Amino acid sequence: MIGPGRIVDGAIEVRIGDEWRRMEPVKTPLGIVLKLIDRKENQMIDQLVTTYNELMASLGNLPDAIAAAQNDLTEVKLQLAKSEQALKDISAEVALSIEGKNAEERAAKLTQALKSHKTYQQFAKAADTERGDVAKLTNEVDSLTRQFTAVGYQAKLHSAMVAYFAAAGAVAPQDVQFYNKESKQHTTNGKANGNVTAADAAAIGL
Numbered sequence: 001m002i003g004p005g006r007i008v009d010g011a012i013e014v015r016i017g018d019e020w021r022r023m024e025p026v027k028t029p030l031g032i033v034l035k036l037i038d039r040k041e042n043q044m045i046d047q048l049v050t051t052y053n054e055l056m057a058s059l060g061n062l063p064d065a066i067a068a069a070q071n072d073l074t075e076v077k078l079q080l081a082k083s084e085q086a087l088k089d090i091s092a093e094v095a096l097s098i099e100g101k102n103a104e105e106r107a108a109k110l111t112q113a114l115k116s117h118k119t120y121q122q123f124a125k126a127a128d129t130e131r132g133d134v135a136k137l138t139n140e141v142d143s144l145t146r147q148f149t150a151v152g153y154q155a156k157l158h159s160a161m162v163a164y165f166a167a168a169g170a171v172a173p174q175d176v177q178f179y180n181k182e183s184k185q186h187t188t189n190g191k192a193n194g195n196v197t198a199a200d201a202a203a204i205g206l
Helices: 040-095 103-115 118-168 198-203
Strands: 002-008 011-016 019-028 031-036
Touching (some): 040 103, 040 118
Antiparallel strands (some): 002 011, 019 031
């Protein structure tokens, strides 16, 4: 059970059960939180907040990464289309000079002629490279998109866990009574028998 609080040597102490526990103010996605110092509960909350912040950073960075990969993919696709069109044009031009008894013979002679056609082979090599780049970038875009979906789901879960702690009181603002160490009396700003509310604590920077 959480009891009254006090200031001792400039530190905040709150009575929990039969013990006085020191606390410290820490910023979280939900605002300023008073946390117990050197407690396992704090380690878990710290990890949740750290992971949540990392996830939010990823959510901020991934859309740009996806857009960049998509732009690269579009550029490579356009270049591949140009290379493939060049191959068709060269093939059509060379075919005009090919003679044969039938279509099969002419096709065989065309294939042989294109193997020794320097420009055609340059475009063919470029097209092969571009096809590989298209496949690679397509996988990259798909992977980044899946990452974005997964990170969004993880962030939602962590947000729910942080909200759970808030609802359970672990990070909820509390009205705390502060004692004067020497007199043992309730004091607020030097006045006896007073309380410091959550709003008061926020106003004085706690």
